[in-house]
Amino acid sequence: MITPARTYQLTLPWPPSVNHYWRIAPQGGLYIDAAGLRFRRATSERVAELRALRRLPALPVQGRLGVVIDASAPAGRSNRFDLDNLVKATQDALVHASLIEDDSQIDDLRVLRDEPVKDGRILITITEIESIHRRAA
DSSP: OOOOOOEEEEEEEOOOOHHHHEEEOTTSSEEEOHHHHHHHHHHHHHHHHHHHTTSSOSSOBOSOEEEEEEEEEETTSOSOOOGGGGHHHHHHHHHHTTSBSOGGGEEEEEEEEEEEESSOEEEEEEEEOSSOOOOOO
16 A cells, blocks of 8 residues: 655745855854854744644654755845755755754755745745655666
8 A cells, every 4th residue: 555645845934045054164164154043943933833733743754855945035136046055054944943854865856936025935845755766877
C-alpha cells in the first residue's frame, strides 16, 4: 500500500538575501547579521504557531524532501533580484526552527518568482518524497 506524500505549507516574511544574512567578523569567522536573526526568530515563531494549530508536525520532518519557495518581493521594490540568494537563509531558518533536521534532506528544490506584495513574503511548501530521483547520465 502506498501512503500519500505528506505536504506542509507555511508563509514567512521576506528573507534577507544571502548577501545580507552572513557577515565576516573583524577577527575572522562568520556570523549571522541582525536581519538574519530577525528572520530566524520570525520563522521559529511561525512554526510554533502552526504546530500549536496542528498544521505542522511536532518533531522535525525526516527523510527526503521536496521544497518549493514561492517568492513575492516587497511591493515597490524592483523585481530584479537573484532567486538563489533567498534559499540559504530560508533553509537555515527552517533548520533553526526544527521544522526540518538538515537542509541536506532536500533532494528537489524549486524557487519561483511571484508578483510583489505589500511587505514581501515567501510561501514554503515541503513535501516528503520517496527517494532521490536519478536521471540517466
